């Protein structure tokens with residue numbers, strides 16, 4: 072049995088390949104001969120690898136009918152499985168067939184969650200092989216509905232819940248998590264889940280979904296991923312009254328109480344996992360998102376997906392779109408609806424890119440970019456005090472009350488929706504935009520689909536088939552005037568998995584804006600002529616692992632260049648290295 076255990080443990084080596092590499096601290100630290108002793112030292116409970124019945128119940132090792140005759144003998148599985156054996160391929164075929172039987176997306180979501188909890192490798196095999204079909208289920212839009220109904224569909228807990236009850240004991244809570252070698256944490260406090268608002272503790276679906284993509288799209292091994300929800304209460308009255316709600320039944324803690332809990336969490340994370348663990352902030356409300364990023368950006372490896380990930384993916388789309396709409400980046404005028412995390416994050420990265428390309432100071436390049444919020448165009452003469460993150464966008468202009476008037480007054484060439492409010496790109500707005508642009512670029516970024524600023528059909532119809540369109544959540548192709556239009560998906564899922572992989576493989580200890588530009592450039596470089604011919608400004612998600620490797624390599628290269636990479640020596644071919652580090656969902660053989 073000794074050798075069996077070792078083999079099984081080796082099967083989950085860090086990032087799965089190259090077990091001698093220093094990635095993530097190396098295999099020996101965690102899964103070596105002394106693992107059991109080490110477990111006893113660092114956790115209050117002991118860890119033993121399953122065999123027999125427990126093996127079938129352990130999602131990390133279970134293979135179901137794919138256990139071979141020999142494995143069934145060696146691992147006390149005789150009689151616990153029916154006589155037939157199946158390949159992973161056959162299992163995949165069966166599961167895809169079953170999932171396609173469900174008419175309701177939430178049922179598919181639940182079936183996939185169950186699979187993840189039963190047979191992790193098969194779950195990832197399905198996700199990787201059927202990414203375009205399953206992404207809308209494990210991710211936007213269905214994950215949004217899952218969060219709204221999380222209490223009712225709750226079965227087995229996923230991820231780590233840290234609430235105000237755990238104040239003073241967060242390090243202890245982290246040690247309760249079964250995995251010790253964590254590389255990526257996605258954390259939310261549930262206050263702004265997609266464009267759906269405050270979903271409190273039920274926001275857990277987001278970190279779980281994002282990390283599933285870290286593995287499927289970016290190749291970070293599942294056991295290195297930790298989803299976290301910080302529960303400081305919720306201001307969602309409906310949830311507070313819901314008998315099935317799974318979170319704390321109180322209003323949100325704010326101010327000092329909030330900051331202290333977050334600080335304890337950030338400190339405990341560094342203490343427990345070291346300085347190379349990536350903490351991705353996700354779906355925090357605006358004020359906290361900007362504050363946390365600024366506060367921990369200089370001491371921790373942190374990344375805000377909604378501010379930075381979205382920025383990198385949109386910049387890539389805009390740069391790629393230049394092939395279709397013409398001109399250079401600095402020739403264009405940008406108008407945003409929504410001046411929160413996504414809007415100001417994207418605006419800043421576009422201004423930075425123009426500045427780098429033209430040697431014009433960023434204070435100047437920002438003037439090509441205008442933002443409309445709920446009070447109208449952001450202008451310098453605005454009476455109400457502006458939040459800090461909006462101040463750089465308060466340019467000289469007379470007040471303009473809404474988006475339509477702003478479109479007419481400014482005549483932008485690019486319209487970007489990051490408002491979280493659906494159907495705000497009205498017929499009048501799109502017609503006005505199309506009246507002075509031969510090919511208007513329209514990006515309706517808000518998620519899920521219900522919050523999209525317009526549908527693909529609306530964008531194509533109202534622009535009379537001239538718009539170049541991409542959206543945050545997926546839309547089906549549209550037929551207009553006898554022509555087939557394929558909308559692209561401008562979602563941070565293109566960036567964060569590869570971005571995170573790049574940080575992990577280089578052992579980066581800080582995130583820098585130049586890395587975002589590097590990631591964005593890598594993504595834009597992956598759009599092929601064939602994609603452009605279809606009007607697409609992003610490559611298809613079916614190529615995402617290749618794309619992620621390119622992004623990871625560019626990000627890692629930048630980390631070395633900036634002197635924030637700790638993995639030495641630097642691998643010569645970073646693309647190949649990134650690919651070699653990626654998790655494979657194929658079954659391991661157990662001796």
Ligand SMILES: O=C([O-])CC(=O)C(=O)O
Nearest residue numbers: 211265354377518562563
């Ligand atoms: O989750 C997504 O689809 C994109 C995202 O980060 C958000 O909308 O907050």
Ligand SMILES: [Mg+2]
Nearest residue numbers: 353354376377
């Ligand atoms: Mg988000």
